[in-house]
Amino acid sequence: MTRRNTSQQRAIGGAIEAAGRPLSIQEINQLAAKDVPGIGLRTVYRVVNRLLDDGVIAPVTVPGQPDRYELAEAAARHHHHFHCLGCDRVFDIHSCPGRIDRMVPEGFVLDGHEITLNGLCAQCA
């Protein structure tokens, strides 16, 4: 691995870690560009894919939206997401309604759940 790739990975991993919320490719690009000027979307995509392959980060799926990315370590702790319809940012929600199994139809086997709330964040509301 070249030095350049290492600094790109560090900038991108660092941006995701520092944000404390899932980031889109565009957001990662803006933040990483502070450390690696002119990094560009193509490079961000490539490094993000490598970090996904290496299990460092994990995708966050938001219905009807491009994926966001969070640290795999954060993804491993059960939590949910809030999508702001004003600024398009995604935030973590560290609570769970629980007892989702009561919603499952007779005879179905529940494997897990994902919940995405939407509305306006404190800044946009």
Ligand SMILES: [Zn+2]
């Ligand atoms: Zn907002």
Ligand SMILES: [Zn+2]
């Ligand atoms: Zn939950």
